[in-house]
Amino acid sequence: MNVSKIGHSNIFNLGWGALAGIAITLTNVTPSFAQSTLNLGRNFRxxxxxxxxxxxxxxxIASIAGIADNCRGFANAKPNHTITLTETFPLMDFLIYTGNINDEPTMLVKGPNGIVICANGEAGGRNPQASRRLPKGIYQVWVGSKNINHSFDYTLSLSEIRQK
Structure with missing residues (x-):
């Protein structure tokens, strides 16, 4: 009888150990759709x-935006970034940079009170840029490509002054 208890106890301990190992493994997996978050107040550095x-x-992107006006390209359903502005900004400038001239990025920003900002590189160069006064609140940013399923790395630059 003691032998069966010891055997059962060992199986139980191995089971918990295995479950702990699985939990640790799952916490180390980063999904490909993970977004980054950022909180900004005035005069950030x-x-x-x-x-x-x-x-x-x-x-x-037009379907995500809910409007077609200048909302071009394709992105993932989930936003790439969530940015919380803790104060109203007289000017917030969003600018997308890529390392390859053939990437053709597009951008969608959705914010409080129905704010929708779409940008692509057609207006002032190849890098999508949008500058405007923004009230405090939560903003979601999607970065897409003009071509469906075209994936590339980028940098989103945020500034209180218009960037060049």
Whole structure:
């Protein structure tokens, strides 16, 4: 009888050990759709603040935005970044940089009170840029590509002054 208790106890301990190992393994897995978050107040440093990510996807940015006006390209369904502005900014400048001239990035920013900002590189160069007064609140940013399922790395630069 003692032998069966010892055997059962060992199986139980191995079971918990295995479960702990699985839990540790699962916590170390980063999903490909993970987004980064950033909180900004006025006069933040360093300025510009930068966030890196991977652009592209298969969902139409116009469908995510809910409008078609200048909302071009394709992104993932989930936003790449969530940015919380803790104060109203007289000017917030969003600028996307890529390392390859053929990447053709696009950008969508959705914020409180129905704010929708779309940008692509057609207006003032190849890097999408949007500058405007923004109230405090939570903003979601999608970075896409003009071509469906075209993936590439980028840097999102955020500044209180218009960037060049």
């Amino acid at each position: 360093p300025d510009p603040a930068t966030l890196d990510g991977n652009a592209g996807g298969k969902v139409s």
